[in-house]
Amino acid sequence: MSAPLYQSPKGVHDVLPDDHLYFSFIKKVVRHHCRRAGYRRISTPIFEDIEVFTRSIGGTSDIVEKEMFTLESKSGKKYALKPEGTAGVVRAYLEHGMQQMPKPVELYYIEPHFRYNRPQKGRYRQFHQFGCEVIGESDPAVDAQVIYLAYRINQDLGIADRLSLQLNTIGSMEDRVKFKEDLINFYTGKERSLCEDCKRRMLENPLRLLDCKEEDCQILASMAPKFENVICNESKEHFEILKEYLEELNVPYELNPLLVRGLDYYTHTVFEFWSKKEGSQNATGGGGRYDGLIEIMGGQPTPAVGFAAGIERTIEYMKEAGIRPPNKDAVAIFVAQLGLVAKKKSLTLINKLRDQGLNVVGAVGKDSMKSQMGLADRLGAQYSLILGQIEVQEGTIILRDMKKGSQETVSYEGIVDKMVELLGKNPLANKKLWEE
RNA sequence: GCGAACUUAGCUCAGUUGGUUAGAGCGUCCGGUUGUGGUCCGGAAGGUCGAGGGUUCGAGACCCUUAGUUCGCCCCA
Numbered sequence: 474m475s476a477p478l479y480q481s482p483k484g485v486h487d488v489l490p491d492d493h494l495y496f497s498f499i500k501k502v503v504r505h506h507c508r509r510a511g512y513r514r515i516s517t518p519i520f521e522d523i524e525v526f527t528r529s530i531g532g533t534s535d536i537v538e539k540e541m542f543t544l545e546s547k548s549g550k551k552y553a554l555k556p557e558g559t560a561g562v563v564r565a566y567l568e569h570g571m572q573q574m575p576k577p578v579e580l581y582y583i584e585p586h587f588r589y590n591r592p593q594k595g596r597y598r599q600f601h602q603f604g605c606e607v608i609g610e611s612d613p614a615v616d617a618q619v620i621y622l623a624y625r626i627n628q629d630l631g632i633a634d635r636l637s638l639q640l641n642t643i644g645s646m647e648d649r650v651k652f653k654e655d656l657i658n659f660y661t662g663k664e665r666s667l668c669e670d671c672k673r674r675m676l677e678n679p680l681r682l683l684d685c686k687e688e689d690c691q692i693l694a695s696m697a698p699k700f701e702n703v704i705c706n707e708s709k710e711h712f713e714i715l716k717e718y719l720e721e722l723n724v725p726y727e728l729n730p731l732l733v734r735g736l737d738y739y740t741h742t743v744f745e746f747w748s749k750k751e752g753s754q755n756a757t758g759g760g761g762r763y764d765g766l767i768e769i770m771g772g773q774p775t776p777a778v779g780f781a782a783g784i785e786r787t788i789e790y791m792k793e794a795g796i797r798p799p800n801k802d803a804v805a806i807f808v809a810q811l812g813l814v815a816k817k818k819s820l821t822l823i824n825k826l827r828d829q830g831l832n833v834v835g836a837v838g839k840d841s842m843k844s845q846m847g848l849a850d851r852l853g854a855q856y857s858l859i860l861g862q863i864e865v866q867e868g869t870i871i872l873r874d875m876k877k878g879s880q881e882t883v884s885y886e887g888i889v890d891k892m893v894e895l896l897g898k899n900p901l902a903n904k905k906l907w908e909e
Numbered sequence: 910g911c912g913a914a915c916u917u918a919g920c921u922c923a924g925u926u927g928g929u930u931a932g933a934g935c936g937u938c939c940g941g942u943u944g945u946g947g948u949c950c951g952g953a954a955g956g957u958c959g960a961g962g963g964u965u966c967g968a969g970a971c972c973c974u975u976a977g978u979u980c981g982c983c984c985c986a
């Protein structure tokens with residue numbers, strides 16, 4: 474079957490068991506750190522009224538212009554699959570009156586997202602992000618703590634030193650409007666010296682003009698108006714204090730005056746985690762402050778900060794770093810059996826072992842000892858328990874250490890306790906899972 | 910959305926200037942006599958060479974179309 478009848482659509486992929494080891498691990502680390510910092514988990518729908526996104530992200534952003542998966546109901550209502558997390562969280566915040574909650578409101582999410590763009594490695598049409606939002610506090614200490622949380626998660630995932638934190642401030646919304654005007658004024662009349670891309674950038678995203686790699690454009694960029702001259706004092710001060718906090722927290726960062734983010738709602742602080750390696754799709758995540766967004770979405774003016782990171786890209790970097798997540802699926806015990814009576818008896822034994830919190834697999838549909846042991850080996854079982862007709866009669870069972878290759882015949886009576894002793898007690902054993 | 914490369918068994922890849930029944934390694938399954946794995950030996954299954962069309966006596970190899978993947982641009986997760 475070299476050409477399967479069906480395959481997954483372009484740019485979307487199955488998450489296979491081996492990759493779920495990474496997914497589960499990342500989820501665990503994220504939950505652990507968010508919980509400790511007082512965040513609570515939120516999930517928003519996979520699709521929303523399209524305006525939730527167009528209004529928040531900004532009509533001229535790439536995401537809204539060409540990367541949204543749109544849906545239309547039979548009655549003509551327009552929806553879009555969520556391309557990022559913040560818009561939906563803010564919508565939920567306002568819809569459920571979370572303004573009433575003690576401030577700041579701290580929320581985190583681990584969710585699939587969708588963008589209709591041309592797939593490449595690390596850039597898919599369905600991808601997963603974890604992220605967090607802190608709503609209702611403007612103090613730069615919160616920015617610092619959000620950045621620290623992201624950094625700390627990267628540390629526990631083993632990729633912190635492979636990433637560099639790029640940091641910048643983009644001022645208030647007014648500052649940026651003013652700066653864009655200044656830039657356009659400066660470049661007007663100089664279009665002839667610009668490359669084709671920059672001519673387009675001038676109309677679509679003037680801030681990107683400063684970032685062009687063409688030599689002529691760089692010369693012009695070096696003479697262009699400086700953002701420092703436009704930025705308001707409040708934003709400058711906010712940024713200065715943030716940098717001090719980051720130093721106090723020992724979070725290394727690089728100032729990057731050219732860092733701008735693709736979503737319109739950001740204000741003041743912006744940051745991204747970039748790979749230290751050369752490459753294009755190299756940001757694992759990023760975020761920033763969005764003090765204007767809640768008002769844009771119909772709420773009271775409310776300051777907020779957040780960040781989000783891509784799980785697929787994070788996994789890429791973990792693999793590069795040689796990080797192997799723990800395998801909670803590993804089989805501890807394989808139960809082999811011979812004869813009908815033994816098979817029947819083994820079914821109960823398997824369940825008793827499982828109830829002790831052990832991962833146990835039994836042979837089903839395999840009759841020869843040889844193929845059963847072969848299976849135990851390939852499953853990577855630490856121990857095999859062998860129950861045959863003789864053992865059933867004698868009230869014994871064979872316990873085989875697969876790694877050592879040695880085995881002994883022990884009493885069937887105490888085998889469950891013995892296995893628990895050998896493999897370590899599981900705190901969840903014999904306990905209702907909903908009890909703390 | 911633009912430019913380019915790639916696409917042969919489950920996986921990683923061979924396949925000489927177009928020529929007989931398309932190969933290897935790994936993996937899978939089954940054996941190497943009585944109830945035992947990982948090594949070794951033997952055997953088997955598995956491919957209409959991404960799909961569709963064309964050129965040719967003849968195409969995995971050449972041409973066109975299409976799909977997917979990857980790289981660059983754009984942008985970001």
